[in-house]
Each structure stands twice: as C-alpha cells, then as structure tokens.
Amino acid sequence: MANTAVVVNEGSPWRGGVEPMKASYGKLMMWFFLLSDAFTFSALLITYGLIRYSHPAFEGAISDFAFSQEYWPIPEMVYDAIPFVHGVHLPLVFVGIMTFILILSSVTMVLAVEAGHRMDKKAVEKWMLWTIIGGLTFLGCQAWEWAHFIEGTDIAKNVASNNFIGANLSMNQYGPSNFAALFFFITGFHGFHVFSGVMINFIIFYQVTVGVMEKRGHYEMVEKVGLYWHFVDLVWVFVFTFFYLI
Amino acid sequence: MEQENSNVQVIPADKDKIKKIWRVAGILALVTAIEFGFAFGMAAGDVRTFIFIFLTIVKAFYIVAEFMHLGHERKSLIYSVILPMLFVVFLIFILMYQGSAILDVLH
CATH class of the missing domain: 1.20.5 (Single alpha-helices involved in coiled-coils or other helix-helix interfaces)
Incomplete structure (x- = not known):
C-alpha cells in the first residue's frame, strides 16, 4: 500500500487530523448544505418580491378591498379562515397558530439535543417524539390551508372580477395568476422540507429507541437533524413575514 | 430492562440550561405576538414593512445563534x-x- 496517504498529525495543522472549526465533518457539511438551501429559499422569496412589485398594489382603505386580477391582493384578506369556523373573517390567526406550532417543535428539538449531550436516552426519545408530533401537526395545518386556498371561498364579496372561485396554477380568485403559483411553489417547497424533516427525525428517533446512539457513545446525529429542523423553522419565520404579513 | 441502564452514565439535567432554552422560546413567541400587534394596529406602509423585517431578523438571530448553537461556535x-x-x-x-x-x- 505504498500509495495510500497516511495522516500524520504532527507539526503543521495543514497535515490533517485537526478540526480548525471545532465541529465534526458531518456537522460542517450540514451547515454548508443549509447555507445552500438558504440561497434557494432566498431566491424564491426574492422572486416573490420581484413579481409582487411588478404588479400594481391595491390603493385605498382595507375595508373597501375586493379581489381582482388587476392588482396584488392584501394577504390578510386572503388568509382569513380557520378550521371549524365558517364564514368568519379571522385574518392570519391560523397562520399564527402554525407559526407557534413550528416554534414549539423547534424548542422540543433543542431539548432533545440537550438530553443527547447528557446521554439521557429516555429524554431524547420523549422530546424527539414531541418534535415529530409538532411537525405532523404543522403538515396537517398546511394541508387544510392548501385545501381551503384551492377550493376558495363562497363569500360573495370575495369572488374576484373573473368570477372564478378557488385557485389553480393558471387562475385564481385572489389576484394575478402568479399569486397562486408563488403560493403553491414557496409554501409547497417549505412544506416538503417539513415533510422530509419529519421523516429524517423519525429515522433518528427509531435509531435512538433501538440503542444505536448509545452503542456509538454519542448523540451527534440528533444534533445534525436538529440543525435541519431549526432551519425549517427559520425558513417559516421568513415565509410568514414576506408571504403573510407584508 | 436492567441491561438498558447498565453502563451508560446519564448526567442530570442542568436547570439553568433548560431555563435558558425556554427563555429563548418565550422571546420568539413574544416577538411573533408583537408582529401580530403591528399587523392589526398599524396601517400598511414602508415603516410597517421595515418593522416586520427588523423583527424577523431578531427572530432569525435567536433561532440561528441559540437553537442552532451558531453563536457558540x-x-x-x-x-x-x-x-x-x-x-x-x-x-x-x-x-x-x-x-x-x-x-x-x-x-
């Protein structure tokens, strides 16, 4: 094996075997993956800004607002429904609940990572399970949000100038066709991240349960999936602001 | 289930650390509540948009620095x-x- 590189950890730090950033390879790669993912989401949200600014905004009092293809809709007039309460104007309440659920599931993930540092298998299991439940709840909420957005609303004043109810990729009752397309694309892309996050969390939860991490001697894998999960929460914070609030 | 806790030493939880995590969670919830306050209590405009973006960056800071632990790297x-x-x-x-x-x- 004359050609095999041998790592000599002596003298110069450039010879390998040291961690200049004091983070493991896996954790660093997760950070750089998240950085690239952050670029993707930034590009999507900035595209939303570009397209929104290239449409006229609604001028006038918010109480006079009606849906039209002529201008960009006011988000709080679009997202004003919550499950089981029909026909009541409750702007942004449901999205607020979703935000709160995701932040809470982020907190339980931090608690799982903290328990992992203490080698406390039982606590890791408990907090990871709460995280998974939080993620699934968020996905359920998003499914309802999408269904409501696609089906549309039957309140007369909310029906737009083209008399089309609901939304699809080429047409929607709320505003210009790009409005619905961007809604599907951005919240869909984020929702898919949540979905894969739940799947990854479940795999790691399973491994914790059967004792893989205990045998390995550390719970770093929980930290890595934790980074991904927090990132999903972070993206939602931005989607919430740029899509729903502004 | 004897063998399960045979050789792994569980370190007891540090109350201060847990408290700090919940404190950050409280800050995030509070900032979201403030955002709601501005969403309903203030007319749309450049100033409100600026406030929203500022509060979003505050939230992002706490998530990245504390939850993702980047502030301590x-x-x-x-x-x-x-x-x-x-x-x-x-x-x-x-x-x-x-x-x-x-x-x-x-x-």
Whole structure:
C-alpha cells in the first residue's frame, strides 16, 4: 500500500487530523448544505418580491378591498379562515397558530439535543417524539390551508372580477395568476422540507429507541437533524413575514 | 430492562440550561405576538414593512445563534455561514429595483 496517504498529525495543522472549526465533518457539511438551501429559499422569496412589485398594489382603505386580477391582493384578506369556523373573517390567526406550532417543535428539538449531550436516552426519545408530533401537526395545518386556498371561498364579496372561485396554477380568485403559483411553489417547497424533516427525525428517533446512539457513545446525529429542523423553522419565520404579513 | 441502564452514565439535567432554552422560546413567541400587534394596529406602509423585517431578523438571530448553537461556535464557522448571505442582500436590491422597473414599463 505504498500509495495510500497516511495522516500524520504532527507539526503543521495543514497535515490533517485537526478540526480548525471545532465541529465534526458531518456537522460542517450540514451547515454548508443549509447555507445552500438558504440561497434557494432566498431566491424564491426574492422572486416573490420581484413579481409582487411588478404588479400594481391595491390603493385605498382595507375595508373597501375586493379581489381582482388587476392588482396584488392584501394577504390578510386572503388568509382569513380557520378550521371549524365558517364564514368568519379571522385574518392570519391560523397562520399564527402554525407559526407557534413550528416554534414549539423547534424548542422540543433543542431539548432533545440537550438530553443527547447528557446521554439521557429516555429524554431524547420523549422530546424527539414531541418534535415529530409538532411537525405532523404543522403538515396537517398546511394541508387544510392548501385545501381551503384551492377550493376558495363562497363569500360573495370575495369572488374576484373573473368570477372564478378557488385557485389553480393558471387562475385564481385572489389576484394575478402568479399569486397562486408563488403560493403553491414557496409554501409547497417549505412544506416538503417539513415533510422530509419529519421523516429524517423519525429515522433518528427509531435509531435512538433501538440503542444505536448509545452503542456509538454519542448523540451527534440528533444534533445534525436538529440543525435541519431549526432551519425549517427559520425558513417559516421568513415565509410568514414576506408571504403573510407584508 | 436492567441491561438498558447498565453502563451508560446519564448526567442530570442542568436547570439553568433548560431555563435558558425556554427563555429563548418565550422571546420568539413574544416577538411573533408583537408582529401580530403591528399587523392589526398599524396601517400598511414602508415603516410597517421595515418593522416586520427588523423583527424577523431578531427572530432569525435567536433561532440561528441559540437553537442552532451558531453563536457558540468558532468565529471561522460563524463567518463562513454568515458572510455568504451578503449575496442575498445584493440580490434583494437588484431584484426589487428590477421589479419596480417592470411595473413602470407594463402599467
């Protein structure tokens, strides 16, 4: 094996075997993956800004607002429904609940990572399970949000100038066709991240349960999936602001 | 289930650490509540948009620095994650400018 590189950890730090950033390879790669993912989401949200600014905004009092293809809709007039309460104007309440659920599931993930540092298998299991439940709840909420957005609303004043109810990729009752397309694309892309996050969390939860991490001697894998999960929460914070609030 | 806790030493939880995690969670919830306050208590406009963006960055700071633990990592790691985001700032400015130019041409 004359050609095999041998790592000599002596003298110069450039010879390998040291961690200049004091983070493991896996954790660093997760950070750089998240950085690239952050670029993707930034590009999507900035595209939303570009397209929104290239449409006229609604001028006038918010109480006079009606849906039209002529201008960009006011988000709080679009997202004003919550499950089981029909026909009541409750702007942004449901999205607020979703935000709160995701932040809470982020907190339980931090608690799982903290328990992992203490080698406390039982606590890791408990907090990871709460995280998974939080993620699934968020996905359920998003499914309802999408269904409501696609089906549309039957309140007369909310029906737009083209008399089309609901939304699809080429047409929607709320505003210009790009409005619905961007809604599907951005919240869909984020929702898919949540979905894969739940799947990854479940795999790691399973491994914790059967004792893989205990045998390995550390719970770093929980930290890595934790980074991904927090990132999903972070993206939602931005989607919430740029899509729903502004 | 004897063998399960045979040789792994569980370190007891540090109350201060747990408290700190919940404190950050409280801050995030509070900032979201403040955002709601502005969403309903203030007319739309540039000032409100600026406040929303500022509060979002506050939330992002707490999530990245505390929950993702980046604030406690090496400086080299912090900057290799944060500095590339300057490209995003650049993209925001050019595409917002482009957007208003398109509006001028089309309408």
